[in-house]
Amino acid sequence: MQLHEPILCPVSVSAGRLGQASGRYTKQLSDLNGLYEDQTAFAAALSAGDGIVYEVTDYRPSANAGDLIFGVTRMEPGRIGDEFYLTRGHIHARADRPEIYYGEAGQGVMLLESPEGEIRALPIGPRDICYVPPFWIHRSVNIGSTELVMSFMYPADSGQDYAIIDRAGGMRQRVVADGQGWALRDNTLYRPRHRDDIAALYAANSKNEM
Numbered sequence: 001m002q003l004h005e006p007i008l009c010p011v012s013v014s015a016g017r018l019g020q021a022s023g024r025y026t027k028q029l030s031d032l033n034g035l036y037e038d039q040t041a042f043a044a045a046l047s048a049g050d051g052i053v054y055e056v057t058d059y060r061p062s063a064n065a066g067d068l069i070f071g072v073t074r075m076e077p078g079r080i081g082d083e084f085y086l087t088r089g090h091i092h093a094r095a096d097r098p099e100i101y102y103g104e105a106g107q108g109v110m111l112l113e114s115p116e117g118e119i120r121a122l123p124i125g126p127r128d129i130c131y132v133p134p135f136w137i138h139r140s141v142n143i144g145s146t147e148l149v150m151s152f153m154y155p156a157d158s159g160q161d162y163a164i165i166d167r168a169g170g171m172r173q174r175v176v177a178d179g180q181g182w183a184l185r186d187n188t189l190y191r192p193r194h195r196d197d198i199a200a201l202y203a204a205n206s207k208n209e210m
């Protein structure tokens with residue numbers, strides 16, 4: 001049996017990166033076109049500079065069921081109009097796979113939506129663990145004025161399905177600035193999923209249905 005070599009990956013909280021990472025990607029503002037409600041504010045922000053909004057460094061030992069992928073997400077603070085910077089968001093391609101996030105620095109909100117369209121918004125800060133159960137669509141939002149850094153871990157065969165959010169016109173609610181804090185506001189572009197699509201999602205992942 002050829003075993004994978006054990007590895008220790010240091011998390012640099014100040015750099016917002018995983019040491020010994022096997023993969024890295026960044027998303028610039030131009031990659032996030034269509035995510036925000038205020039198109040005019042988006043165009044203005046883009047013309048001021050197409051900066052990196054978030055960076056993901058991870059370690060992927062394999063894609064085998066039972067293995068784990070882990071890494072670090074670093075997100076800049078910022079807003080488009082009154083909407084805070086966010087990740088694209090996804091449901092796992094194998095939708096019954098969960099995820100763990102661990103707050104390292106900054107203040108975030110984990111925005112979750114069930115296939116039926118129920119929303120949960122969980123504030124996450126340093127040393128908080130957020131459990132994303134199977135079947136929840138998830139994205140992270142930086143509600144602070146400093147970088148948001150979070151570690152994450154999920155089953156290696158999870159995969160990511162981004163189209164589920166696109167098809168619905170986004171998530172049902174948006175995380176917006178409200179005084180010094182944040183609030184949820186309905187997404188006017190949202191189209192609820194048809195119940196046949198919801199049933200198909202659960203049926204395709206029926207083995208460990210919750």
Ligand SMILES: O=P(O)(O)OC[C@H]1O[C@H](O)[C@H](O)[C@@H](O)[C@@H]1O
Nearest residue numbers: 056072073087088089090152160
């Ligand atoms: O995949 P995105 O929506 O771009 O989010 C960026 C990343 O956020 C977290 O770190 C997740 O664990 C990753 O799986 C995800 O890729």
Ligand SMILES: [Fe+2]
Nearest residue numbers: 092099138154
């Ligand atoms: Fe995920």
